[in-house]
Ligand SMILES: [Zn+2]
């Protein structure tokens with residue numbers, strides 16, 4: 001039994017440009033992401049750093065403690081006054097920036113959305 005053969009050239013699809021704010025539709029390969037204009041990398045915006053990268057969620061806390069100790073911090077989220085305590089360990093300098101509630105990406109984004117209203 002023979003299977004029908006597909007010519008790869010026919011696999012062109014209607015796509016939506018992935019460039020933020022563009023939204024143009026175009027015909028392209030299934031892997032194509034950008035319209036004709038934005039397939040030129042110079043026309044594209046620099047990719048924004050996602051808010052929820054690790055650096056954004058954490059802070060560098062320099063200290064000289066030699067024993068583990070609980071240190072009180074304030075949530076780094078604008079408009080949130082929650083405080084929380086972190087157990088700080090010797091020679092460990094990266095700690096969460098946000099209160100327990102705002103360490104949750106969804107809750108944090110929701111809080112920011114409400115703040116910007
Ligand atoms: Zn585009």
Ligand SMILES: [Zn+2]
Pocket residue numbers: 075076077080081082098099100101102
């Ligand atoms: Zn908070």
